[in-house]
Amino acid sequence: MSSAIALLGQPNSGKSTLFNALTGAHQHVGNWPGKTVEKNEGSFDYEGKKIKVIDLPGTYSLAANSDEEIVTRDYIAGQEADTVCILADSSQLERSLFMLADYAGIRVPALLLLNMMDVAKVQGKNIDAKKISKKLGISVIPFVAQDKKNYSEFLSTVSAKQKAYPDYSVLEEEYKKEFGETYADVCRILPENGIGVYSPCWLFAKLVEKDPVAMQLVEDKIGSEKYSELNKILSGIKDGSSRTGSCKFAWIDAILEGSVKDSGSGLLRSKFDRIATSKRWGKPLAIAIMLGALILSIIFGIPFMMLGSYIPGLAAPVADALLEAGAHPLLVTVLCDGIWTAVGFALAMSGYIFGASIAFGLLEEVGYMARISYVFDNTMRKLGLHGKAVMPFICSFGCNIAGSSGTRVLDTWSQRMTAIALSWVVPCGSTWGVVGLIGSVFFGPGVIVIILLMFAISALHLFITSKVFGRKLLKPSDRTGIIMELPPYHKPRWGALVKHGLIKMKEALKRALIVITLISIVLSLLSYSESGDFTESILGRIGEAIEPVTMFFGLRCQTFIAWIGSMMAKEGALGVLASTFSHDSGVMHALATMKSNPVDNTALADILKTALTKPEALAFLFAFYFNMPCLMALSATLHETRSKKWTFLVAGYYVVMSLLIAAIVYHVACLIF
Amino acid sequence: MVLTEAKEGMTGRIRSVGGTPEYQRRITSVGLTPGCVFNVIQNRTKQPVLIYARNTQIALDRSDCEKIETEVVS
Structure with a gap:
């Protein structure tokens, strides 16, 4: 056995x-x-x-x-x-x-x-x-x-099989001392031998602590009539948890008495810990260390990212070989442009997840993460959350997938859901890349102004979003304040960290592959045309047909499709733009070439500059920046929260908000330029 | 006096913990119960209160600290 x-x-x-x-x-x-x-x-x-x-x-x-x-x-x-x-x-x-x-x-x-x-x-x-x-x-x-x-x-x-469980007779005496007759009264109503492995003594403590699960268990066992009798006794007990807590610690003291000799002094705080929690230096230090962690994430992830970006480059020779062998062009498009690209994307993305879980796991492991939560507690409180929620926001600067799994440190589901919903405002690394590139094509150094404007709108967005979802998601009882141990600093265990990173990476890769493969098949089918001209594909025709509507948001057919494409993978937007404007191949093919060969940006810049006006470029940038994160992040959120309803509600909200912001920016910009 | 009023460096004892049963369960599990002796490490506006109790450094939300009645231990 x-x-x-x-x-x-x-x-x-x-x-x-x-x-x-x-x-x-x-x-x-x-x-x-x-x-x-x-x-x-x-x-x-x-x-x-x-x-x-x-x-x-x-x-x-x-x-x-x-x-x-x-x-x-x-x-x-x-x-x-x-x-x-x-x-x-x-x-x-x-x-x-x-x-x-x-x-x-x-x-x-x-x-x-x-x-x-x-x-x-x-x-x-x-x-x-x-x-x-x-x-x-x-x-x-x-x-x-x-x-x-x-x-x-x-x-x-x-x-050697253990048979004994901890002797709790002294604890029972403590309860009797603290609660007097009530202890016997409650135990009389409870089944004499307790319920299963739970002794009457344990059940008593949980009942006066108003533990909802234990109360339900007892009610189911003894029936509602006896339970209401029990409830009458229990409702007379105030501060039950504090009182049983005191009993439990009295029991611990009794056990330790005579068994522990302590000649040490109290807490010795290091100079570093003083700085890490100080009002003036705590935040700057935390920001510097987190930036370091973000850079470290990318460095750790580089091997996988390189592998990921190398794969799409292999698509062209494979495609040629297949075509020569007489395969149907449509099949080749789906296989090479669609699935092949998808694998590359997914691998690159999960490479970052690997890096991030090591870098941020490291901060947690050495004990510094609790200090970050401590100094940002006040900031997070303004969003209805508390200090521990700061982690998903930081991770999201790298990747929103890492952000959503970072919410596991929070206490309740509603805090987790709210934190994810809010952390979607944070733009991931790829978003920054696209904004930087297109922004500087149109505005040169002026891109700084645009980024500052984006920051300002982000802050407003965060505030509005916390009001919109906070009201529904966070009931007053969910708005718990921080109670957090600041552990002593430890040395990290690298082996365990790497192992954990690999597990996270595998998880992300599996999910990403499924989602992204499905989407890319659909996209490559829709953007396929026999002549290779995008405007003749289904997607191109639809785009042109609805252009009068999308122009209200300042989005042309091409930028609108790029905006949609960016939901699959953020850097995909560049590829879509390149392909739709240059009329030479399918959308998915463009996504592929962007990944393997991002050097041809000057060509893209020239095309964009002639094709788009400044207000249109702005509209696209803002619609892109404020859109929901990629579908892989959406599926990660679904996985974390297990709520289709809220995940899609939040996603829909972001899509609408991004178009709304784009429309405002576009119409204001039309007045300026 | 409540915990937010405690001075940095002070040694105190918890007299009572108020709040909901949920709050009491959470704070009990990190070791803070009536009778517990603590040191105030840091107590500044707009930052959680930092105390040292039962060999542990603990950060507590400021508004929650108003539910914790304490007394000075000399």
Whole structure:
């Protein structure tokens, strides 16, 4: 029979270090069913036995505050794991044992790992694991997750099946002391043996904490009549969570009493930390470091991006070969212009995702990300969010896909959805490229003025968008303020970072390939014409037919199609412009050549300058800049939020807004030029 | 006095935590409960309040801090 263990612990308790050390390459990343919560599974062999390992999400407690916590609780209660390994950070033992205190009362076998013993020793703490073990009635192992040589005690303990769960009798006494008669009254109504693995003591705490999931569980079990009796008692209890919290910490104190000798001093703040959180220097430092991270993302991603941009270049010889072999031109168009280009785009894009997850993962890992959130908290509050939401905005400057997965650090779905909706205002790297190029063709150094204007409108856009969606999405109860640990600075674990980056990249690549392949097939079909002249293709004819309408927004047939094309991939806009104005090939072919050979910009510049007026160029630039991000970002958002309704609503909103802004800019510009 | 009024460098004790059950659950899980002793590290306008409690540096939203009653520990 195979066995399974689960790793449970607060963020920064060293859970992932242990998980990676145990499982090595034998791991699998997925999602918990129905939730956007990462599920890490793996396995290892010990003395001929295969042991499965589940890395539960890092949460601060087992309350039902977030999806992560609910997933964690359900998994433990489901008893799929034989043993739950609870990790605590020995350097912050009192606080990190809260997870154990919240677990106490759940009757699933557990053991306690006192991780980071080395750090605690340096701090002057002396922890007696045997004494703690005696009081808890479970195995307690001093541990250093980084040091694989010291795993033997842990491995032998975990492979011998554990049968004991933490002794919670002292905790029960604390509850009785704090709540008096109420404790007995509530327990009388509850089933005598609790519900499943949950003891009456655990259920009592969750009930007075007004934990919605636990309340539902109890109501279903005891029926509505008994439940209303219970509710009468519970409604008389104020500040339940604070009070059970005090009991839990009193229990922790009782366990640690006589087991821990602390000769160390309090917090020693480094000079760097003072600057990182200072009112004057915190923000400039954060901006400088984030710029550095963005540059680093691109550097890490370069190998994949180069590979990605090389692929479309191979399309032409393949196309020639196919045509010579007698394949139908339409088929060749779809294959070489469409799918081939798509693969290149997707690879280049996911290369950036790889770089970004390493660079920003690094900031998180060393502990600096929390400082960024701290200094930008006030700014994010103006948008109805809090400091932790700053991350998706920064990542979006590189790529909006990275931005949307960056929202996982937020507490609730509505905060996540709002943050993504707002971060779409942030233009990605490719958007900047196109704006810079076309802007300088028409306005030379004046492009700076245009970019400043775009910034100003972006700020306004952010404000309006936060009002439009914030009202519906963020109810007052979702507008929670920041409660955040500023962890001590750590050294990064490069291996784990790269591994995580590769996983993210694979995820993005898979999704991007599907979306972009479908779209490019459609686009290459629509823009195909036998003569190769774009205006004779279906797309060209439609474009010309609706030009009277699109001209209201200052968009000609060609710029309108380029605007649509940019939804597929932002730099695609350049290619579409080149092909539609030069009448020589399909739209997709142009997308391909733009990727492999972006040097021919002077030719494009000359064509554009003669074909478009300045107001028309402006209209296109603004419509392009404020449009929704590319379809890959849309599909990433769909994946993160699991809400078709809101994703498409937000996308529609951006499309409308971009046309609206273009129309205003165009008509004002017509008066000026 | 509430936490926003606490001076930098002060050592205090939490007397009570108000707010919704959700808020109380969240703040309890980072270790802040009545009776808990803390140091005020940084308390400036327009920045979250930074305190050190139970060996941990914690940032707290300013308006939330008004729900936290504290007293000075001498």
